[in-house]
Amino acid sequence: MKKTATLWQIIALIGALFLPWYGVNGGFWSFGWVSGIFSDPKTASAVAQGLLHDRWWLITALIPLAGTGLSLLFIKDHKLLAKLLVVISIAGLVMIIAQGFIIARTAPRIFLDLFVGGPGETGQTGMGAGAFVVLFSQLFVLTTGYSGMGKGRGDAFIVGMIGLIVSLVAVFVFFPVSHILVQAFQGGDGSPSLAEFWSRLSSDRIWTLRCLVGNGSCGPAWNSLMLAIMTGAGTTLLGLAFALIATRTGFRAKRVLRVLTIVPIITPPFVIGLALILLFGRSGTVTELLNTYFDVPKTRWLYGFWGVYLAQLLSFTPIAFLVLIGVVEGVSPSMEEASQTLNADRWQTFRWISFPLMRPGLANAFLLGFIESIADFGNPLVLGGNFSVLSTEIYFSIVGAVANSGRAATLAIILLSMTLSAFLIQRWWVGKKSYATVTGKADSGQHTPLNPALRNLCYATALPWAAFTVVVYSMIIFGSFVKLWGYDHSFTLDHYLRAFSVSFSDGIRWTGVAWDSYFTTLTISSIAAPFTALVGLATAYLLVRQKFVGKEAFEFSTMLSFAIPGTVIGISYILAFNVPPIELTGTSIILILVFVFRNMPVGVRGGIAAMSQLDKSLDEASNTLGANSFTTVRRVIIPLMGPAILAALTYSFVRAITSVSAVIFLVSARHNMATSFIVGRVENGEFGIAIAYSAVLIVTMLIVILGLQLIIGKRRLRREDRLQVLSKTPVVAR
Numbered sequence: 043m044k045k046t047a048t049l050w051q052i053i054a055l056i057g058a059l060f061l062p063w064y065g066v067n068g069g070f071w072s073f074g075w076v077s078g079i080f081s082d083p084k085t086a087s088a089v090a091q092g093l094l095h096d097r098w099w100l101i102t103a104l105i106p107l108a109g110t111g112l113s114l115l116f117i118k119d120h121k122l123l124a125k126l127l128v129v130i131s132i133a134g135l136v137m138i139i140a141q142g143f144i145i146a147r148t149a150p151r152i153f154l155d156l157f158v159g160g161p162g163e164t165g166q167t168g169m170g171a172g173a174f175v176v177l178f179s180q181l182f183v184l185t186t187g188y189s190g191m192g193k194g195r196g197d198a199f200i201v202g203m204i205g206l207i208v209s210l211v212a213v214f215v216f217f218p219v220s221h222i223l224v225q226a227f228q229g230g231d232g233s234p235s236l237a238e239f240w241s242r243l244s245s246d247r248i249w250t251l252r253c254l255v256g257n258g259s260c261g262p263a264w265n266s267l268m269l270a271i272m273t274g275a276g277t278t279l280l281g282l283a284f285a286l287i288a289t290r291t292g293f294r295a296k297r298v299l300r301v302l303t304i305v306p307i308i309t310p311p312f313v314i315g316l317a318l319i320l321l322f323g324r325s326g327t328v329t330e331l332l333n334t335y336f337d338v339p340k341t342r343w344l345y346g347f348w349g350v351y352l353a354q355l356l357s358f359t360p361i362a363f364l365v366l367i368g369v370v371e372g373v374s375p376s377m378e379e380a381s382q383t384l385n386a387d388r389w390q391t392f393r394w395i396s397f398p399l400m401r402p403g404l405a406n407a408f409l410l411g412f413i414e415s416i417a418d419f420g421n422p423l424v425l426g427g428n429f430s431v432l433s434t435e436i437y438f439s440i441v442g443a444v445a446n447s448g449r450a451a452t453l454a455i456i457l458l459s460m461t462l463s464a465f466l467i468q469r470w471w472v473g474k475k476s477y478a479t480v481t482g483k484a485d486s487g488q489h490t491p492l493n494p495a496l497r498n499l500c501y502a503t504a505l506p507w508a509a510f511t512v513v514v515y516s517m518i519i520f521g522s523f524v525k526l527w528g529y530d531h532s533f534t535l536d537h538y539l540r541a542f543s544v545s546f547s548d549g550i551r552w553t554g555v556a557w558d559s560y561f562t563t564l565t566i567s568s569i570a571a572p573f574t575a576l577v578g579l580a581t582a583y584l585l586v587r588q589k590f591v592g593k594e595a596f597e598f599s600t601m602l603s604f605a606i607p608g609t610v611i612g613i614s615y616i617l618a619f620n621v622p623p624i625e626l627t628g629t630s631i632i633l634i635l636v637f638v639f640r641n642m643p644v645g646v647r648g649g650i651a652a653m654s655q656l657d658k659s660l661d662e663a664s665n666t667l668g669a670n671s672f673t674t675v676r677r678v679i680i681p682l683m684g685p686a687i688l689a690a691l692t693y694s695f696v697r698a699i700t701s702v703s704a705v706i707f708l709v710s711a712r713h714n715m716a717t718s719f720i721v722g723r724v725e726n727g728e729f730g731i732a733i734a735y736s737a738v739l740i741v742t743m744l745i746v747i748l749g750l751q752l753i754i755g756k757r758r759l760r761r762e763d764r765l766q767v768l769s770k771t772p773v774v775a776r
Contacts, residue, residue, distance in 0.1 A: 069629075277358045346427045567699050627708070
């Protein structure tokens with residue numbers, strides 16, 4: 043404990059002495075601040091600010107650092123030292139955070155007399171690298187001391203991981219969301235008003251059931267709930283059909299099928315909506331053919347529930363597949379063979395052995411489909427028509443002619459309540475049974491094939507859907523090579539040339555209008571994806587393998603950002619991080635953070651589904667052999683988590699590229715994302731460039747996904763995998 047705490051104390055001192063306390067112009071990595079680390083009040087460290095630039099409150103906030111150092115030097119009693127580290131580090135965290143909020147940019151809000159005539163009278167800017175290094179160091183001193191007290195089984199790695207994730211979720215989920223949710227309880231004059239909150243919450247506009255009596259449409263709450271349930275069920279069934287075909291049949295085109303299942307997830311949502319309109323809209327290709335040859339009347343059926351449902355099935359089935367493919371692969375063949383040895387046929391084996399062991403994956407796939415649907419913004423906006431849902435109602439409440447943030451916040455609370463209900467039902471259905479099938483023991487290598495009836499049912503379900511996916515995406519590719527999709531279908535490359543032209547005069551120059559946003563998008567997405575996977579899978583490990591107080595509340599909190607529509611997340615980030623103590627708007631960091639914590643739940647749910655199949659005896663065996671928790675995670679858990687890691691990396695990367703609603707308010711001229719560029723082109727009527735750009739993004743993401751599959755590889759769980767490895771290993775005679 044003492045060595046670990048000393049290391050973090052040294053890091054904290056470096057942050058306080060040699061790193062800029064406030065955010066610097068040009069960014070930290072420009073290192074323009076180095077020359078003024080002591081002399082320039084804009085870039086000076088905390089100690090220099092306090093001693094040389096009259097910001098005495100920073101020295102006061104750093105006093106606990108001295109207390110921690112003295113304790114480490116002179117306290118010999120282990121338990122007393124641990125308690126002192128906890129108390130002093132808590133005091134340090136509270137004092138640093140408090141001074142950041144109290145001394146705002148427009149002068150201190152309290153204790154005015156203390157700051158008159160000094161730099162504190164004008165306030166201070168947002169915290170910089172030095173502040174965050176000190177804060178994180180104090181946090182890990184706290185968790186180290188807490189583990190030293192015997193808490194968390196005395197495992198500093200586990201306690202530190204819990205402390206870090208709880209802090210990150212608190213700062214980058216609860217803190218920004220609280221800024222907008224608190225407005226649900228405010229009246230028109232900004233004062234608290236429970237009466238107005240109840241009036242908005244019980245409004246007939248939200249809860250009406252007129253659609254059941256044929257007298258109008260139902261309220262957005264019921265519409266969202268019905269759509270989410272059907273989407274969750276539909277995507278889970280389709281994902282399971284694809285997963286069973288990929289793992290339990292001799293289907294020859296499995297690789298093509300895998301590609302087709304992930305293609306929809308790598309497409310901007312409104313592109314799928316546009317393709318469906320051009321296929322099934324009133325003047326769509328399919329509609330015209332049916333009208334011409336079969337005299338089927340033209341209707342607007344696509345604009346409403348069925349159009350949104352169809353688009354969501356296309357968009358979210360890949361999520362279910364990515365979660366379920368690892369779960370289906372993880373079912374132990376030895377259990378299936380034992381069932382058949384006892385005279386069970388293939389259907390009985392699947393019904394009573396394989397399917398129950400897939401229950402965690404099915405529940406997580408449904409929950410993800412439910413949450414994705416209820417928080418979806420792009421598809422209802424394009425195809426909803428008069429079918430209103432909570433996410434679009436929230437958006438129009440914020441950006442409508444008369445902004446009503448109170449109503450938007452109330453709708454967000456209803457949406458969160460539905461998500462919590464789905465989460466609790468999912469927990470009840472899965473229960474507390476064990477689903478472990480990977481135990482470290484020798485295991486046979488062949489899964490039981492599907493019985494003919496079930497195999498044909500999977501084929502009849504998945505293959506037509508795959509063919510439909512091919513048609514939809516063929517339309518998108520076709521649209522990028524014609525002058526004006528739907529009107530002038532003459533071939534052209536103008537859209538690609540204008541977006542992605544390259545000049546070789548005077549060296550290579552990226553002259554296309556889309557290159558800037560393309561490179562920015564790839565850079566930010568490549569940074570966000572591994573962090574998203576890391577935080578998500580670390581959270582899953584804690585939830586499955588560890589026991590701690592507040593575990594259920596912690597699990598739900600990780601789903602919070604996923605359940606709230608991206609528009610609300612984007613606006614809440616602006617409200618929270620546009621002013622001190624954390625100023626991030628206009629930077630690439632805010633985009634990375636919103637991607638990490640918006641997409642983290644996919645890594646969490648996929649990790650939980652996969653880790654539920656890994657028997658805890660593997661961890662115990664590793665610990666028995668002298669490995670600590672960190673080594674066990676690195677050498678035992680991670681190698682068996684290939685599908686979950688692939689799912690988290692894949693999904694976080696593509697969602698960072700294709701996200702629209704969350705980033706539409708956060709992009710800047712310097713950091714323009716691909717989706718905002720495409721939306722701008724669509725608004726200007728330049729559909730050809732928008733579609734061409736989307737096609738390039740699809741190809742780019744396919745290449746990245748296939749590369750990730752090659753790098754991560756396939757999880758080796760079975761005996762035949764080990765035999766293949768051994769057969770390739772040369773035997774050396776002794």
